[in-house]
Amino acid sequence: MNSALRSAMQSANLSPRQLAVRVGVSGKTVERWVADAELIPHARNREDACKALGVDEEMLWPKAVKDRIKSGGDREIIQSYPYRSSCPSTVWAELVEKSTTDILFAGYTNYFLWIDQPAFVSTLRRKLDSGCRVRFLLGDPDGETTRNREQIEDVALTVSTRIRITLEHLDKLGAHEGLEARFSAAGDAASHVSLSVFRFDDEALVTPHLARLVGHDSPLLHLRKLGGAGMFARFAEHAEDLWSKGEPTGPRA
Numbered sequence: 001m002n003s004a005l006r007s008a009m010q011s012a013n014l015s016p017r018q019l020a021v022r023v024g025v026s027g028k029t030v031e032r033w034v035a036d037a038e039l040i041p042h043a044r045n046r047e048d049a050c051k052a053l054g055v056d057e058e059m060l061w062p063k064a065v066k067d068r069i070k071s072g073g074d075r076e077i078i079q080s081y082p083y084r085s086s087c088p089s090t091v092w093a094e095l096v097e098k099s100t101t102d103i104l105f106a107g108y109t110n111y112f113l114w115i116d117q118p119a120f121v122s123t124l125r126r127k128l129d130s131g132c133r134v135r136f137l138l139g140d141p142d143g144e145t146t147r148n149r150e151q152i153e154d155v156a157l158t159v160s161t162r163i164r165i166t167l168e169h170l171d172k173l174g175a176h177e178g179l180e181a182r183f184s185a186a187g188d189a190a191s192h193v194s195l196s197v198f199r200f201d202d203e204a205l206v207t208p209h210l211a212r213l214v215g216h217d218s219p220l221l222h223l224r225k226l227g228g229a230g231m232f233a234r235f236a237e238h239a240e241d242l243w244s245k246g247e248p249t250g251p252r253a
Contacts, residue, residue, distance in 0.1 A: 022052035111162035145189035182246030
């Protein structure tokens with residue numbers, strides 16, 4: 001017997017028939033819910049029953065709640081977006097704000113950050129002053145992969161221009177301990193242009209770039225590290241490998 005459901009009905013002074021009316025099912029259906037604790041109603045019926053009884057679903061059907069909790073390989077996925085542009089700019093801002101140790105922007109151009117985030121130079125300067133390491137991994141604006149990508153995208157604001165805009169903003173930050181910028185190695189450029197990883201301590205935003213689409217039209221995953229061998233770790237290792245083989249872009253002015 002589902003004693004929690006029976007007790008909740010008694011407290012709410014509702015009979016099986018009365019609860020059935022509130023939920024939109026038959027009285028016999030509610031009686032079966034009470035008689036069999038293993039019987040779990042449909043999600044909409046559970047929601048309506050809990051609303052009518054004034055209790056949480058976890059109290060009446062804990063198994064249903066438990067079954068919804070991620071326990072497999074996807075448990076590190078906080079959210080997924082069909083387009084990078086559909087991820088609110090506030091998510092990016094909050095991740096930067098929360099970071100205290102290490103921020104790595106490993107997009108190929110990282111151009112959109114300066115557009116989407118208000119006063120981003122000032123924000124990064126404040127993070128650097130607080131002791132946070134900030135790194136930018138960029139594509140080489142003069143590299144062959146960049147030229148090929150420009151032909152594929154065929155847009156007015158070219159890939160090399162977007163990279164140079166990022167470099168100009170980094171120059172505005174000036175020389176600062178903790179600020180580093182590198183171009184990905186020529187042999188890794190194709191891998192870099194096809195996958196962007198933005199790491200904020202133990203969280204990351206990852207964008208696999210699709211065919212001819214520019215970055216904002218490609219999907220995005222928001223990940224949080226929960227172990228040493230999950231999705232977060234694999235993407236973080238990929239970005240660190242590209243970083244380790246990258247070449248410095250030159251001293252900040």
